[in-house]
Amino acid sequence: MNVLVLSGYGINCENETLHAFEVVGFKGKIVHINDLIQNPKQLNNYQVFAIPGGFSYGDDTGSGNAMAKKILTNLYDQLIDFSLKDKLIIGICNGCQILINLGLVPSLNKKDPEVAMIENKSGSYECRWVDVKVNNNKSPWLKNISILNLPVAHQEGQFMIPINLLKSIKANNLIGLQYINNHKKLAKGQFPFNPNGSKDDIAALTNQNGNVLAMMPHPERAFYHYHVPNWQNNTSKKFGDGYKIFMNAKKFFA
């Protein structure tokens, strides 16, 4: 099991993302996007393609847009090909924004992006812990998960989805994660439970196969128990909730 973790141009969570994959049993490598463009065939050696969080191109022209355009020009066919195989793709935070801008998720009409990531309703950057739940999604990334406590850290985390598309997204169960409140009910847009005002409290989307997951929260930052706020009150577990996402990737190939 091999994971390729993308880097370059302001992506910045590659080390911790690779570490999380390695702990659950993957072998992996951080590959600079320019090296991947030089030699796209190396993708054949990998089963998982991960785009970590960060600030590619400083979010200029919209978060994830400039990097998505670079991939679109240079690597798009190879990535589509990867997504059509029995392989996994994950985009976390900035990686999520890139996947959305590429249209790899939800990918209901192919090619053009159908969803946009826009600025948080609060107008400010939000670095905080949230609870999300999995709702009837068949993605291997989310198997056997009900609720996760994870941090978000973004300026543009609001999913903007045209009404008709939202209907088909729901019909196809492509909503991966939704923000919930302190009573484990949907946040219904209420801040800070829903940190960005995302419609239907959407925190993650998948494609139809479920093998591509675009999520705004950071599972790699909730990997060990001591990552979780106020962990001193609960030291019995070794891992935080983020661990489950990476374990699911491992189980998929096991």
Added chain:
Amino acid sequence: MTNTIQILSIEKTGKESSLQKEHNNKSIKIIDGYFFSRNLDDQKFTKISKLISNDVSQTILTKKNVKKVLSSYSNFNWVVEIKFLPGVTDNIATTVKEVIKDNLKSSFRSFELGSTKIILIKGRKEDITKISKNEANPLIQTIKIYPFKQYLNNFKKNQFKIEKVKLPKKKYSKKEINLDISDHQLSLIGKLGIEENDKSRRGTLGLDLESLKVIRNYFSTIKRKPTDVEIETLAQTWSEHCKHKIFSAKIDDIQEGIFKKYIKGATEKIIQLRKDNFCVSLFTDNAGGIEFNKDWIICHKVETHNTPSALDPFGGAITGIVGVNRDCLGFGKGAKPIANTYAYYLANPNKNYQLYRQKNNKDPMLPANFIAKGIISGVRVGGNCSGIPTPQGNVYFDDRFAGKPLVFCGTVGIIPKKIKGKLSHKKKANPGDIILMAGGRVGKDGIHGATFSSEELDPNSPVSAVQIGDPITQKKMSDVIIRELRDENLYSSITDNGAGGLSSSIGEMAKESGGFIVNLEKVPLKYNGLYPWEIWVSESQERMTLAVPPANVKKVINRFNARGVEATIIGKFIKKEKAIVKYNKTEILNLDMEFLHEGYPKLNLKTSFPKIKKEKKKIIKKNSLIVKLHKLLSSPNIVSKEFIATQYDHEVQSTSIIKPLQGEGRVFGNATAIKPLFDDEKSIALSQAAYPQYAETNSYDMAGCSIDTAYKNLIVSGANSKKIAILDNFCWCSSDEPDRLYQLKEAAKACYDYAVAYQTPFISGKDSMFNDFKGFDKTGKSVKISIPPTLLISSIGVVDKISHLTKMTPDDGDILLVLGNTRNELQDSVYSKIIGYEKSKNPVVNSKDALRTYRNFEKANKLGIINSAIGIDLGGIGIAVTKMAISSKKGLTIDLKLKNKISVDQFLFSESQSRILVSMKKNKLANFKKIFKGSDYTIIGKCTGLDIVEFKDNKKIIRGKISDFAKSYKKNIKGL
């Protein structure tokens, strides 16, 4: 054909909502504009628009649709167009250019473009003017206000214009400066700069008459006239900013100066006493380094960026944070930045100070809230975009920062002890090594920054002193250095380009080899037309200078280029102790290295005892205890700084282990911790402290309090007391006045006394000596506003085990204790400011008593006796208790009977130092008492788990709801 692409968001953006709210106007829309230097044909327009916009969320305005699209939002009637002035860093434009080049390849080349923010409103001209004042800074941006009709007309007629840098294309010819002139003429050169042929002046050199005379003598000895480049270089190198002349001057009878005697002196004494390997690299490098574990070193550096932040708060702050990141990159062979810290000392953002740099209400200071907001966002963008967590910081407000805000930016870095078998903190540029400049290009930005930050802010302060950071360019460069070049040992030395630019970085590095030869025409420029002296001293950001053995140069350049980073050979290091600069083969600088670095005249300072300004008596308000608590909790210096903590990414790198917001009730903590390595449970605890409010009463005690608090916060967090180091950042005022120098000397003396007592070496420091504003108020009266002397002590410590890390949340049934002694020390306290002044003393640190408390606490904590703990500082026990309750959402009961000879208010609000509020399980009390035998502590109450905090005063019980306290504590700061 069109020369502009303008994009608007279909739905209301967060930014639009906040603007609408702020200005109480529902008809505000923001457009992202891009103005091109060339016309785009329809095909290119479509292609490029698609590249830089999003079909789903945005609409592209065209000549055809603009009127219709905009009228669907409102009947706009005014427009403001905000663009960067030519030559100011425009990061968005850089990205757009890169995207276009990457996608259209050769089909669209050689164009210029600028990003523009266009704001449309329905309202009056006054409204749009007010908005423009809040959204733009005339120092770096052009602001055009015009009617909406004209906007539509501009669209129709392609009249959006980009402004290019226009520089004289005169060919450079070597300029020699005649110094055989009158003293008056000579001092004009120092104050206003070198005179150009057209009689204009270049801007202050910050050189005093004496220095200029020393320069004149040097050149008369070598029998030639100096060049302009030589004088500029000497001004940079000898600036207060670079040489710290005041700290190294003879002061009264202290021959060696206060730095050598008190700061370095303390560290040397400690090293002599300790005999361990804790101190690795001190004072000599860009940052100070200590041992983290057997394989790793951590380094820490804190810088100030006060003057730039007063002129351009966003640019000043972002440059401050990415600049200090480079100090880490330039530590040893290059440390990876793993945490940022910040501390802001600001004027009241809700007050309109109306200060002007010139008479007749001309050249106004920026409004206090604009400065505060700009600084906070600058560090946000700098830190977040660089992928470096920013967990630790604080903000303090006082009117005396109205003329100059203080912006402290710090970075912690980590580096393996050995790289390919060689010690990583040692570096040496060898003769023959190539001088390589990597990263961004050079423009006119920041010219005269170093000389100017050493001078008071006055009407002649140059505007080109402003720079804007580009964190993404720096991130790309940093990744190559840390991940690819360093561990292969491909270069022999490295340093950053900060103040003074190349003149400073190369000048410093060349001390390692002997000297240098630089060919300035090789330096890549942002635009043509810079004069050699400008290239040499420019402070354009995001650049590192490397010394690379010739055999590795090709490899190193290729690595940089493959990651989209520019790297250029600009000269070489030589053995001969000469500094030589050429421009197109003409030699324009040739100085002895010894004169360059040590030739400056040493100062001889005298101090005198200052007149102590007593606090004005204020009648104590007869409020109930609960009201007093609410007033203090919601006062700006105690109220939660959560709104900053949540906009600074403190989770990136997955190292955050003690977060800035603590407990379920999210209280802003005094210290934070990160766990930097995946395979070692050791953590780094960080804190900082400054007490400008105590300074005028007694600067010795003020410094003692700062060190004690910064140290105490780490002890409370669980750090190993033997592994704590501190950093000093002195921000002073009027440092040419004997009474200010007296305060400085006293503070420095306290630094020695307390650092030696606590065994905490100073590992790095910086000073900024003239934080004064000279200008006019709104009536035209001349005013001088000086900051209160401010000493920021930053502390960094190693926590050996995760289990040593403490929390501030008690559990039901815990008993509460105050460790340390509470005295009547309310002078200059938050209480005296908010509630009223009563006869009292200023807080004084007794290091012996303090150390006993700290050692015992450490022991008890390691044995698991302590359940929760919080350092007691501003607002005293009263505030510490309520913070504990807010954080845990658990009620506490406090017995005021135990206050011991002082009044209730003195007991609850005194700011006596070296105290810790702790809680523990009842059954641990016996063990606790054994450890604390003979040391001061008071059992003050217990944790009830109810939803109230109650104070029992004899038979009277005073209660307050935790949720009400939390509301006061989380109140918004007005104006922010």
